[in-house]
Amino acid sequence: xxxxxxxxxxxxxxxxxxxxxxxxxxxxxxxxxxxxxxxxxxxxxxxxxxxxxxxxxxxxxxxxxxxxxxxxxxxxxxxxxxxxxxxxxxxxxxxxxxxxxxxxxxxxxxxxxxxxx
Numbered sequence: 001x002x003x004x005x006x007x008x009x010x011x012x013x014x015x016x017x018x019x020x021x022x023x024x025x026x027x028x029x030x031x032x033x034x035x036x037x038x039x040x041x042x043x044x045x046x047x048x049x050x051x052x053x054x055x056x057x058x059x060x061x062x063x064x065x066x067x068x069x070x071x072x073x074x075x076x077x078x079x080x081x082x083x084x085x086x087x088x089x090x091x092x093x094x095x096x097x098x099x100x101x102x103x104x105x106x107x108x109x110x111x112x113x114x115x116x117x
Contacts, residue, residue, distance in 0.1 A: 007058040012051040018101045025105040035100045038114050041066030061093040071096050073115045
C-alpha cells in the first residue's frame with residue numbers, strides 16, 4: 001500500500017498553517033511551538049533546525065527526541081476520524097498534533113491542552 005502523501009510533505013510547509021490557525025484565534029506562534037515541544041520533545045533550536053532542513057513529516061516524527069507518554073490521553077475527532085483509533089503510528093502522531101492545535105485554536109487553556117490535569 002502506498003504511503004499517504006502527508007508523510008512526504010515537508011513539516012516546514014505545514015508548520016505555518018498551524019501557526020496561522022492559532023493566530024487567527026488569538027493564540028501565538030510560541031504557544032504552537034510549546035505544543036509541538038510537549039508532543040515531540042524538540043526544543044526551540046531543534047525545531048528550527050528541522051524546519052530549516054525541510055524534513056518531511058515522517059522524518060520529523062520518527063526523529064523526535066522524546067515523544068510524550070501522555071500523548072495517549074489525546075482523544076477526539078480530527079478530519080472525521082477518532083485519533084485514538086488510528087492504528088498507523090506516524091499518522092496517529094500527525095493527528096495528535098492536529099488535535100492539539102485545534103484545541104489551542106478553540107481557546108482551551110494550555111494546562112488542559114498539555115494534559116496536566
